[in-house]
Amino acid sequence: MSYPGLATATDDRTAKASPADVRRKNRQLIFALLFPTKQYSRAELGRRTGLSRVAVSDVVGQMLEEGLLRETGQAPSGGKGKRGTLLSIDTNRLRIISIDLTQEHLLHGTVTNLLGQPLRHAEVTLNAGAYVSVDIIIELIEKMLGMSDGEVIGIGVSSPGVVDGGVVRSSTMRGWRNLDLATPINEHFGIDTTVSNDATSAMLTERFFGQGGPNMLFVRMDSGLGSAILLSDTPVIGELHAAGEIGHISIDLNGPLCPCGKRGCLETMISADALRKQMANVDDDERQAILARAGRYLGQALAMPAGLLDMSDVCIFGQPDIINTTFIDAAQAYLDASTSSSFHKHTVIRRCECGPDITVQGEAIAVLLQYLAK
Template identity: 35%
Template sequence: MADDTTPTAPVIRRLSPDLTAPRIGPREARGHNRALVLQALYRGRGRSRADLARDIGLSRVTMSDVVSDLIDEDLVVELGTRTASRPGKPATMLDINRTGHNIVGLDLSNSGSFVGVVTDLDGNVVARSGVEIPATVGEDALVAIETLLADLIALAPMPVLGVGVSSPGIVDDRGVVLSAPNLGWRDVPLQERLAAACGLHVSVANDANAAIVGERSFGSGRPDMMLVRVGGGVGSGVMIDGRVVGGARFAAGEIGHVVSGTDEGDLCACGNRGCLETWLAIPRIEARLAAPDADRSTVLAEAGRRLGLVLAPIVSTLNLADVVLAGSADHIDGPLLTAADTTVRDRTLADTHGDLRLRMTELGPDLVVLGAVVLVLQDRLGVT
């Protein structure tokens, strides 16, 4: 009898966005349960133990134990009783202790200074500070960062849960900055060094990847999205199913040195011609605008078109629903954004880009530093 070799369609499974407890071993169960409870409270404040047990899928006994531990650690607080709507004892409502802890966030990606904030767990800024980047960078830059970190910790009115750092360059999953030429860094164990300096948990990520988790958590980012940062250079982060894509060498999203078009273009710092950065980086745009016969709308629209040429295959390949631009609104929000959007739509199928949003971030200049705050929420509490 002949074998039945009729192929079957592959099953495509997407990560479920709901709060269903996964099947895991007992050694990991407690940590997973804590994260599930904290995530449920973070996104849905004012819930009872019974609400949580039902929604997450844990027994009431297990839920009571988890909540008791979190209250002992001052991570969860009781708000009082719910207004009775049926017979019986009113339920006690719970929430994350949103103002009882602080997080320190650092943004090392600016051209002139390192900046930092102290926030509560909702990302509300309670203190700010900054320090000029030393001209000599390298080790001097690290010393300046340690000084800024100490100043911010001293400004925190509540216990600091952890420190998040957004760094330029390529950063691996251990918080080692593999390469950040502008700071003179190569293979710098930034996470380890700052943790030793301050005695706190430290999380370090690439600045564009920090920005995209900030947009997802504190902005209106969708689970499948891309965020493009435009400044002195051009970089991006990519998120699929709510997870940041790192890539084989931790360099996913490095679009600044993708050649845009076939007409060569200007020489780039990397040695190639026509890289997206030569069209889109703010200093390059300003140089074109300074020409005697420059028309502002034309210059900005051409920069947007070049961005659209690079974005179109990415949007189509990954079927992205959201592309967010971050940087100078004076340059980006207008002819540049319009031209980029038009180019992407002209070069992709309508079925691919039908619900695409190509837009400016709503978080303004705090986007990257708030992304650093989210790194701590993820690593310390398991919430986003």
């Protein structure tokens, strides 16, 4: 999957595209130009896509009817010719149900608009160590559907762990192995269901609403530790859908035992939960030392992928008690010492500024991209 329209390559001339394919592609092109908050007239969309007036008018007409776009007033007069009506993404009609399974003690459900912005929230509180069954998730979705004020185009579930299609292959945090989430949810509601890895969902928000560009190494540090890689606006998935799963790479073979069976996994050493435990009963100097050491571990872990992929942007999502200046500076210093060279652009490690809805928003965007690709 690459993000429609963000990549400009078109293969219409080489592949024999059916009219339906062409129409879908044109729809994606126009949507990508307007997403998230741009406004253009039909004429401007024609100029930017290279599509004919008839083609733009045809696709736009269909998208207006469907509720994807709306007309938002008149373009400023350009001097000659009549002023065009501006179009933008319609946030009033279609809805997405987006579920966040990343927090250990609660499940977070939302109804979002087409920008992934949550309009309604609900939570299910979990007892410590409680097993999360598909039924609990279905119950939460049922509740969200009842709260929706518009037609729901898809359901998205963001899960920690390795996600392969609609199946969570492995989630240490949830204790899941090969758990199919998409099929039972889809069969229960008859609504298309998308399941994504939590780091990938969050990265989508950073790409479209944060500071991230088309190339980014995105690291998520909360209960677990995972990452997602964006190369030329295409997420790197991996042969077994486990790209970015750095949490269970050992950085100390003699370190503490991890639930996965290995020792010294990055997640066991420096996830937010692990660090909070380490810092629980120590003085401030010791806390700083723990965070600085954790930053060096992360810098060490990221040096190879950052150098290997010639990546200049590393974005870290996490709470400010962990991802603070001490941590970032230590990670940056390690990375600088280990990767800087004349041919590798300086890699900057920065903190993700997206808010707590980053996961549900990104998952809603994943649903939307699937919907547009249909």
